[in-house]
Amino acid sequence: xxxxxxxxxxxxxxxxxxxKAIGRIDKWIDKYPLEQKKSAVMAALRxxxxxxxxxxxxxLMNAVAQYLGMPxxxxxxxxxxxxxxxxxxxxxxxxxxxxxxSCMLNESEELFHYLQERLGxxxxxxxxxxxxxxxxxxxxxxxxxxxxxxxxxxxxxxxTHEKMDKILESLN
Amino acid sequence: xxxxxCFKNMHLDRPWTLETYQSSGGYSVLKKILREKxxxxxxxxxxxTSVLRGRGGAGFPTGLKWSFMRRDEPGQKxxxxxxxxxxxxxxxxxxxxxxxxxxxVEGMAIAGYTIGASIGYNYIRGEFWExxxxxxxxxxxxxxxxxxxxxxxxxxxxxxxxxxxxxxAYICGEETALLESLEGKKGQPRxxxxxxxxxxxxxxxxxxxxxxxxxxxPEILSQGGKWFVDIGKPSAGGSKLFSVSGHVNKPGNxxxxxxxxxxxxLELAGGVRNGRKLKACIVGGSSVPVLPGELIMDVDMDYDxxxxxxxxxxxxxxxxxxxxxxxVKVLENLSHFYMSESCGQCTPCREGTGWLARxxxxxxxxxxxxxxxxxxxxxxxxxxxxxxxxxxxxxxxxLGDAASMPVLSFLKHFRKEFEYHIEHKRCMVxx
Numbered sequence: 245x246x247x248x249x250x251x252x253x254x255x256x257x258x259x260x261x262x263x264k265a266i267g268r269i270d271k272w273i274d275k276y277p278l279e280q281k282k283s284a285v286m287a288a289l290r291x292x293x294x295x296x297x298x299x300x301x302x303x304l305m306n307a308v309a310q311y312l313g314m315p316x317x318x319x320x321x322x323x324x325x326x327x328x329x330x331x332x333x334x335x336x337x338x339x340x341x342x343x344x345x346s347c348m349l350n351e352s353e354e355l356f357h358y359l360q361e362r363l364g365x366x367x368x369x370x371x372x373x374x375x376x377x378x379x380x381x382x383x384x385x386x387x388x389x390x391x392x393x394x395x396x397x398x399x400x401x402x403x404t405h406e407k408m409d410k411i412l413e414s415l416n
Numbered sequence: 417x418x419x420x421x422c423f424k425n426m427h428l429d430r431p432w433t434l435e436t437y438q439s440s441g442g443y444s445v446l447k448k449i450l451r452e453k454x455x456x457x458x459x460x461x462x463x464x465t466s467v468l469r470g471r472g473g474a475g476f477p478t479g480l481k482w483s484f485m486r487r488d489e490p491g492q493k494x495x496x497x498x499x500x501x502x503x504x505x506x507x508x509x510x511x512x513x514x515x516x517x518x519x520x521v522e523g524m525a526i527a528g529y530t531i532g533a534s535i536g537y538n539y540i541r542g543e544f545w546e547x548x549x550x551x552x553x554x555x556x557x558x559x560x561x562x563x564x565x566x567x568x569x570x571x572x573x574x575x576x577x578x579x580x581x582x583x584x585a586y587i588c589g590e591e592t593a594l595l596e597s598l599e600g601k602k603g604q605p606r607x608x609x610x611x612x613x614x615x616x617x618x619x620x621x622x623x624x625x626x627x628x629x630x631x632x633x634p635e636i637l638s639q640g641g642k643w644f645v646d647i648g649k650p651s652a653g654g655s656k657l658f659s660v661s662g663h664v665n666k667p668g669n670x671x672x673x674x675x676x677x678x679x680x681x682l683e684l685a686g687g688v689r690n691g692r693k694l695k696a697c698i699v700g701g702s703s704v705p706v707l708p709g710e711l712i713m714d715v716d717m718d719y720d721x722x723x724x725x726x727x728x729x730x731x732x733x734x735x736x737x738x739x740x741x742x743x744v745k746v747l748e749n750l751s752h753f754y755m756s757e758s759c760g761q762c763t764p765c766r767e768g769t770g771w772l773a774r775x776x777x778x779x780x781x782x783x784x785x786x787x788x789x790x791x792x793x794x795x796x797x798x799x800x801x802x803x804x805x806x807x808x809x810x811x812x813x814x815l816g817d818a819a820s821m822p823v824l825s826f827l828k829h830f831r832k833e834f835e836y837h838i839e840h841k842r843c844m845v846x847x
Contacts, residue, residue, distance in 0.1 A: 282600035286581065321601070326603075346505055348746070349735070384543050386510065387735075
């Protein structure tokens with residue numbers, strides 16, 4: 245995580261993300277009782293992350309906290325507890341490879357190594373062109389389509405190395 | 417006798433649309449209840465007759481759970497659906513959300529009516545974007561048709577339904593962790609009591625049910641509780657979704673009557689891949705005790721029969737392993753999962769799951785010692801109790817028990833493989 249002092253100048257969320265994003269966050273706030281705005285923190289962090297090439301900064305987290313009337317620490321707790329929030333730059337396409345039992349029985353480990361070799365990056369690194377990063381994740385709940393990966397919001401199932409190649413080529 | 421409840425419309429074109437759902441009688445139960453102002457007690461009795469047991473894994477009777485709510489007490493109450501499916505080997509709720517979202521919408525509206533809740537939240541795991549979009553579309557369709565919202569069909573009953581998206585945490589499938597998460601916090605389970613029916617979401621009375629359970633409700637009330645219980649067993653009614661994965665020819669989600677022999681389910685899934693021998697099976701999602709192939713073949717897939725055979729029905733995630741599988745490697749994988757997903761709140765689980773994963777890792781790598789096996793059993797018992805002695809765990813929630821059951825069962829049934837790894841510093845199966 246970045247230095248916690250980074251956000252001290254307190255930029256507001258409205259200056260950090262688009263008005264469209266604010267509109268989306270407000271829609272989430274509307275789902276919960278008036279005095280329970282903080283229920284929208286997970287959605288707000290996700291949307292803020294999307295607006296910042298896929299990762300959160302202290303500045304963004306502080307701005308989310310201010311927008312929802314939460315202490316900064318409460319937002320950091322959420323942002324570091326859940327695995328889908330990122331705290332450093334990721335590729336334009338982050339490939340999340342499921343490593344859990346059904347995928348493992350269907351050679352997800354080999355797929356994970358293949359991807360690292362083919363893209364020349366280790367987990368947590370980004371390819372030089374900024375396009376790809378790889379992440380090992382726990383069960384994504386698509387066990388009957390093992391092995392599988394998630395890229396962005398899409399699931400890709402029943403993968404072979406050849407199929408994976410084609411998917412990578414199709415992403416621009 | 418398959419695909420009669422949650423997968424009833426699976427064969428139809430675009431089964432997720434309101435039009436298709438209504439073409440097979442969808443929403444007629446909700447409409448009838450609202451028109452006739454059916455007493456809540458009647459609905460609960462019908463569910464009790466059906467012996468619908470919670471499909472999330474714990475198998476708690478749904479009718480009984482609904483009866484805990486004090487419907488007529490003033491104040492906000494909530495119905496919450498647990499669509500945070502993440503038990504390794506389980507992916508059935510994903511298909512309910514993708515292919516039959518209106519059954520869930522109708523089921524939640526009926527639940528809301530029955531327990532006196534005017535608001536429902538459906539907590540969907542953050543990775544399930546496609547299922548989330550299907551649910552969003554279904555809610556919009558239902559609203560436009562006047563089946564959700566204020567004063568539904570002039571009945572005076574208000575019900576608003578919202579989807580909530582998680583962000584990656586297995587523990588949020590635990591109902592009180594889910595509530596914490598829904599409140600915008602870390603998903604750490606609450607101490608019980610108080611139970612959610614007394615103190616739930618935002619401190620208000622709340623009922624939490626699994627996706628498949630709630631989506632089953634309209635069909636049960638449409639056909640009657642008797643019809644449902646007759647499909648399954650007297651102690652567990654209905655058909656149930658099983659996700660069959662691993663080394664099988666046709667992995668997939670299958671809806672079959674509870675009590676169907678395992679052998680038939682395996683046949684439905686095309687049998688073990690490449691005609692190989694069934695070595696082992698985990699029948700209820702990664703947390704339940706493993707059984708060797710020869711012990712599972714003739715067992716019926718229901719709560720009692722599986723318990724008698726030494727395992728649990730759990731979430732219905734059936735993981736098939738053929739004779740090329742290294743059981744040490746599999747346990748290493750499972751233990752790594754629980755270490756990663758422990759929320760860190762209770763010391764035995766936070767520390768113990770790490771010790772289990774690290775010791776199994778070194779045994780797998782050929783760096784273990786014989787004393788490690790007793791050590792594993794000792795730690796597993798201290799974290800999550802002992803399934804075989806019917807002892808529960810020492811933690812707030814059941815993740816500790818879930819981490820312990822694989823360790824104890826793998827050592828019980830496949831100890832020789834672990835000993836071989838230690839003695840020969842390599843695998844017995846994959847040399």
